Amino acid sequence: MEALVPQTVQFTNWIYSDKVTNRPGRSFPVSQTLKDRKRFPVLVSARFPANGASNRRRNVDMEVSCSYKSVPGSVVESGNNQAPFDESLLLKVKSEKIKPYLEGRCIYLVGMMGSGKTTVGKILSQALGYSFSDCDTLIEQEADGISVAEIFKLHGEGFFRDKETEVLRQLSLMRCVVVSTGGGAVVRNINWKYMQKGITVWLDVPLDALAQRISAVGTGSRPLLPNESGDIYSKTFMRLSSLFELRGESYANANARVSLENIAAKLGERDVSNLTPTVIAIEALEQIEVFLKEKEGHNEL
Numbered sequence: 001m002e003a004l005v006p007q008t009v010q011f012t013n014w015i016y017s018d019k020v021t022n023r024p025g026r027s028f029p030v031s032q033t034l035k036d037r038k039r040f041p042v043l044v045s046a047r048f049p050a051n052g053a054s055n056r057r058r059n060v061d062m063e064v065s066c067s068y069k070s071v072p073g074s075v076v077e078s079g080n081n082q083a084p085f086d087e088s089l090l091l092k093v094k095s096e097k098i099k100p101y102l103e104g105r106c107i108y109l110v111g112m113m114g115s116g117k118t119t120v121g122k123i124l125s126q127a128l129g130y131s132f133s134d135c136d137t138l139i140e141q142e143a144d145g146i147s148v149a150e151i152f153k154l155h156g157e158g159f160f161r162d163k164e165t166e167v168l169r170q171l172s173l174m175r176c177v178v179v180s181t182g183g184g185a186v187v188r189n190i191n192w193k194y195m196q197k198g199i200t201v202w203l204d205v206p207l208d209a210l211a212q213r214i215s216a217v218g219t220g221s222r223p224l225l226p227n228e229s230g231d232i233y234s235k236t237f238m239r240l241s242s243l244f245e246l247r248g249e250s251y252a253n254a255n256a257r258v259s260l261e262n263i264a265a266k267l268g269e270r271d272v273s274n275l276t277p278t279v280i281a282i283e284a285l286e287q288i289e290v291f292l293k294e295k296e297g298h299n300e301l
């Protein structure tokens, strides 16, 4: 049996697992119970240390062979198995690692409409044991339940932006919250002043992926996007492109950048649309860790 540098190797209890080490090419004696049997199942599983993207996909060369009284036996099973990447475990390990260094600071997710701030934010908040707040929802609540689209229609964008700033001010007084900000929150400097009380993370999603996601659910709830008949994907893409031209530099002010293109490249994926929200949340924690090390000097991390 051979496995490449796993953290732990687990066997069915037929084998004396205390004899197992992580070195390849090991053989293990079996217990007396097994010796008395003609056939017995052996289940082998390997777990890898959770420290970085390179561990997300691992090929494991395994060969299980039997021998009797030092006479080599036949290979009973061999193969190259793709080790499944345990997303939830890695998310848990990463969040536990960085949580003490956050010292209760809030995490503000910034990014274009549809970049996944709400979806990823909820996963992050759960992993960190933080609460979750969505700025758009808070604004709607303060406006007696009127939707963002209606606020724009009734009172105009300036009114909405003032409410957005007020909500960010209130959030800046809080601790242990993951905040999903509105896509346009980055355009006002005063909003950055509030968000910088915490750690800001930019979810950087290619515009074509954004346009696909948004056109799949419709643009009705997004007042800055075209809401007419026709090729909704192309119209949304064009509008997102012009918004991004105005905002790209502002998003880049964030303390950490989570690029879906970079994650896909690390994982050998061609398409960012295959990346799960949990994988993106893990990358967010990794990029926060980079920030804590490089900008705050926590080299022990």
Ligand SMILES: Nc1ncnc2c1ncn2[C@@H]1O[C@H](COP(=O)(O)OP(=O)(O)OP(=O)(O)O)[C@@H](O)[C@H]1O
Binding pocket: 111, 112, 113, 114, 115, 116, 117, 118, 119, 120, 136, 180, 181, 182, 183, 213, 214, 217, 222, 273, 275, 276, 277, 280
């Ligand atoms: N990793 C993902 N893969 C595929 N679809 C996703 C992913 N993350 C989010 N989505 C989908 O994209 C859409 C937008 O996601 P979400 O509401 O989380 O984004 P948002 O940044 O909060 O948007 P907004 O700023 O407009 O409120 C939703 O339909 C969501 O299900």
Ligand SMILES: O=C(O)C1=C[C@@H](O)[C@@H](O)[C@H](O)C1
Binding pocket: 112, 113, 136, 148, 181, 182, 183, 184, 185, 221, 222, 223, 224
């Ligand atoms: O990108 C934007 O400017 C917006 C994004 C949404 O989250 C809402 O805050 C509102 O529709 C404006």
